[in-house]
Amino acid sequence: MHFGLTDEQEMIVSTVRSFVEKEIYPHEAEVERTGKVPPEVAEAIKQKTIELGFYACNFPEEVGGAGLSHLDFALVERELGRGSMALNHFFGRPQNILMACEGEQKERYLLPAVRGEKMDALAMTEPDAGSDVRGMKCAAVRKGGDWVVNGSKHFISGAEHADFFIVFVATGVDDTPRGPKKRITCFLVDRGTPGFEVRPGYNSVSHKGYQNCILTFDDCRLSDAQVLGEVDGGFAVMNEWLYATRITVATMSVGRARRCFDYAVQYAAEREQFGQPIAKFQGVSFQIADMITEIDAADLLTLSSAWRLDQGLPANREIASAKLYASEMLARVTDATLQIHGGMGLMDDLPIERFWRDARVERIWDGTSEIQRHIISRELFRPLGA
Amino acid sequence: MKVLVPVKRVIDYNVKVRVKADGSGVDLANVKMSMNPFDEIAVEEAIRLKEAGKADEVIAVSIGVKQAQETLRTALAMGADRAILVVAADDVHTDIEPLAVAKILKGIVDAEEPGLVIAGKQAIDNDMNATGQMLAALTGWAQATFANKLDVDGDSATVTREVDGGLQTIKVKLPAIVTTDLRLNEPRYASLPNIMKAKKKPMEEKTPADYGVDVTPRLSIVSTSEPPTRQAGEMVGSVDELVSKLKERGAI
Ligand SMILES: Cc1cc2nc3c(=O)[nH]c(=O)nc-3n(C[C@H](O)[C@H](O)[C@H](O)COP(=O)(O)OP(=O)(O)OC[C@H]3O[C@@H](n4cnc5c(N)ncnc54)[C@H](O)[C@@H]3O)c2cc1C
Numbered sequence: 044m045h046f047g048l049t050d051e052q053e054m055i056v057s058t059v060r061s062f063v064e065k066e067i068y069p070h071e072a073e074v075e076r077t078g079k080v081p082p083e084v085a086e087a088i089k090q091k092t093i094e095l096g097f098y099a100c101n102f103p104e105e106v107g108g109a110g111l112s113h114l115d116f117a118l119v120e121r122e123l124g125r126g127s128m129a130l131n132h133f134f135g136r137p138q139n140i141l142m143a144c145e146g147e148q149k150e151r152y153l154l155p156a157v158r159g160e161k162m163d164a165l166a167m168t169e170p171d172a173g174s175d176v177r178g179m180k181c182a183a184v185r186k187g188g189d190w191v192v193n194g195s196k197h198f199i200s201g202a203e204h205a206d207f208f209i210v211f212v213a214t215g216v217d218d219t220p221r222g223p224k225k226r227i228t229c230f231l232v233d234r235g236t237p238g239f240e241v242r243p244g245y246n247s248v249s250h251k252g253y254q255n256c257i258l259t260f261d262d263c264r265l266s267d268a269q270v271l272g273e274v275d276g277g278f279a280v281m282n283e284w285l286y287a288t289r290i291t292v293a294t295m296s297v298g299r300a301r302r303c304f305d306y307a308v309q310y311a312a313e314r315e316q317f318g319q320p321i322a323k324f325q326g327v328s329f330q331i332a333d334m335i336t337e338i339d340a341a342d343l344l345t346l347s348s349a350w351r352l353d354q355g356l357p358a359n360r361e362i363a364s365a366k367l368y369a370s371e372m373l374a375r376v377t378d379a380t381l382q383i384h385g386g387m388g389l390m391d392d393l394p395i396e397r398f399w400r401d402a403r404v405e406r407i408w409d410g411t412s413e414i415q416r417h418i419i420s421r422e423l424f425r426p427l428g429a
Numbered sequence: 430m431k432v433l434v435p436v437k438r439v440i441d442y443n444v445k446v447r448v449k450a451d452g453s454g455v456d457l458a459n460v461k462m463s464m465n466p467f468d469e470i471a472v473e474e475a476i477r478l479k480e481a482g483k484a485d486e487v488i489a490v491s492i493g494v495k496q497a498q499e500t501l502r503t504a505l506a507m508g509a510d511r512a513i514l515v516v517a518a519d520d521v522h523t524d525i526e527p528l529a530v531a532k533i534l535k536g537i538v539d540a541e542e543p544g545l546v547i548a549g550k551q552a553i554d555n556d557m558n559a560t561g562q563m564l565a566a567l568t569g570w571a572q573a574t575f576a577n578k579l580d581v582d583g584d585s586a587t588v589t590r591e592v593d594g595g596l597q598t599i600k601v602k603l604p605a606i607v608t609t610d611l612r613l614n615e616p617r618y619a620s621l622p623n624i625m626k627a628k629k630k631p632m633e634e635k636t637p638a639d640y641g642v643d644v645t646p647r648l649s650i651v652s653t654s655e656p657p658t659r660q661a662g663e664m665v666g667s668v669d670e671l672v673s674k675l676k677e678r679g680a681i
Contacts, residue, residue: 051502051625054503054627058619058621096623109622
């Protein structure tokens with residue numbers, strides 16, 4: 044067993060780290076203040092990422108990616124997690140579900156996404172269907188050989204920058220012994236398709252500038268050529284490809300926690316009250332000890348779940364544990380860091396209040412903490428018939 | 430033309446340095462180490478010369494502990510073609526002195542016959558600012574230190590140097606030794622394809638004995654101490670108060 048990084052992995056980490064420090068950090072305050080990423084900044088980050096060969100590095104070499112393993116990619120995202128999500132969105136990592144593209148879909152969607160010419164967004168969630176994805180109401184019916192879609196999606200990240208959307212839609216209902224069960228199909232929908240609209244979403248306290256949108260479908264006609272995977276095979280592509288995206292949340296949580304932690308240690312060592320650094324008070328220093336212990340634990344859990352995927356080992360439970368633990372760890376670490384900073388921690392002169400707000404969404408998106416616990420416990424009890 | 434670039438593994442510039450309890454030096458165990466920033470500038474300049482068609486091969490060399498191979502891999506990932514690692518110490522706390530480094534580099538220069546050696550003006554760990562100059566003396570080559578701009582043209586190089594009070598431009602005949610100053614260029618990030626390729630690039634391992642050099646220290650460190658801690662500042666309530674305080678202290 045070996046826990047060290049290879050020379051290549053060390054270099055990947057240090058390159059992405061310095062990229063984030065030099066190309067992302069300097070723009071964070073402005074994005075936070077305005078809630079927007081200036082287009083020229085977005086374009087510069089994208090171009091530099093392309094030049095460095097990191098754009099779409101999660102894709103295999105055959106399609107123009109860098110062919111990173113799950114573990115290497117987790118290291119990239121861990122470093123990206125230090126920086127603003129709104130800005131590092133342009134350090135493009137298209138949804139790997141695009142690998143399900145067939146025939147001319149490859150030329151229209153997959154390859155331009157990998158080259159950075161087109162950006163994607165993924166839409167599952169609806170106002171009435173969050174954790175219960177299968178409960179979706181957005182539906183497509185057959186008309187004259189095409190599909191006609193009606194309904195809406197909300198909370199769709201990156202939609203304002205997307206050229207096309209990967210959208211999950213109900214395409215029928217099966218009667219099963221456990222009641223009716225919707226069939227789901229995944230569609231590729233171009234921006235500008237008649238009947239399809241991207242509308243501004245809500246303002247979130249987490250990740251300012253990383254906006255979410257509402258998508259509406261009003262008799263939107265799509266042909267069979269827009270189906271990703273098989274008709275009614277939406278869950279199959281989802282399970283094959285979206286399985287690993289929870290690692291993104293886990294690994295980014297670890298990166299952000301490490302950045303936040305550095306502030307905590309520094310401040311505890313420098314801030315003096317009662318004539319000594321507050322780090323001398325056990326009430327503070329023990330919090331710091333707990334923080335680093337939890338960060339390291341989350342880091343190892345996350346990297347080992349990525350490693351399991353690379354080894355072809357079962358990883359569903361481990362990924363759920365990593366996502367659950369890392370996102371909850373981040374909440375505790377950012378909260379404790381804020382506490383250690385006292386009143387100053389709440390002021391936007393320091394990025395601590397932002398880390399604290401940003402942490403909140405990690406326990407919600409890509410499957411809430413409760414859903415991860417559900418996955419973990421189901422894996423444990425299903426074999427026992429309980 | 431070959432360009433030789435010596436690179437040193439030093440404590441990362443972001444690390445808060447701690448003096449060892451016995452005062453014998455700085456604690457280097459388990460701290461982040463990186464390529465000396467001035468050497469990164471040297472690697473960048475050499476790669477630019479190659480990209481401009483003025484150099485054919487960039488050779489990075491590091492002299493120190495075995496772990497310096499990480500530093501060399503970074504140079505290779507930036508774009509150097511091959512590397513030479515001279516393992517001259519086992520303990521990460523051992524610093525090879527400039528004269529020994531310069532003598533080993535002289536041996537490498539004799540073997541490789543580069544047209545140009547580009548080195549950092551100093552290493553940020555002990556700030557000796559000596560190796561480039563010593564190598565120039567040992568080789569008898571021209572030297573252009575503290576380069577702010579470098580133009581290679583045929584068998585000579587025009588170098589703008591950062592000197593006290595301004596810039597000085599000199600012309601040196603090649604082969605020559607150039608040492609880099611901070612403003613010469615901005616080093617690139619290692620690209621992902623180059624990081625992946627770095628492992629496949631050749632790295633030769635040597636010892637000081639291969640060049641007949643004795644690296645036994647000639648200097649002894651008497652003591653090492655932290656810089657004095659800065660006094661806490663004083664907050665003033667108004668410009669008037671500031672002016673009167675400054676007057677009180679005779680500052681204005
Ligand atoms: C900023 C942001 C960006 C997002 N981006 C995207 C995106 O790009 N694309 C996309 O498709 N979606 C996106 N989402 C949606 C996100 O994945 C959902 O918010 C998430 O799945 C939860 O759904 P919900 O918000 O409807 O909550 P609900 O599912 O309504 O959950 C409400 C509460 O009930 C709990 N709960 C629900 N079911 C169970 C159960 N079986 N057992 C125990 N507890 C349960 C939940 O854990 C939660 O605490 C985004 C969300 C946010 C906030």
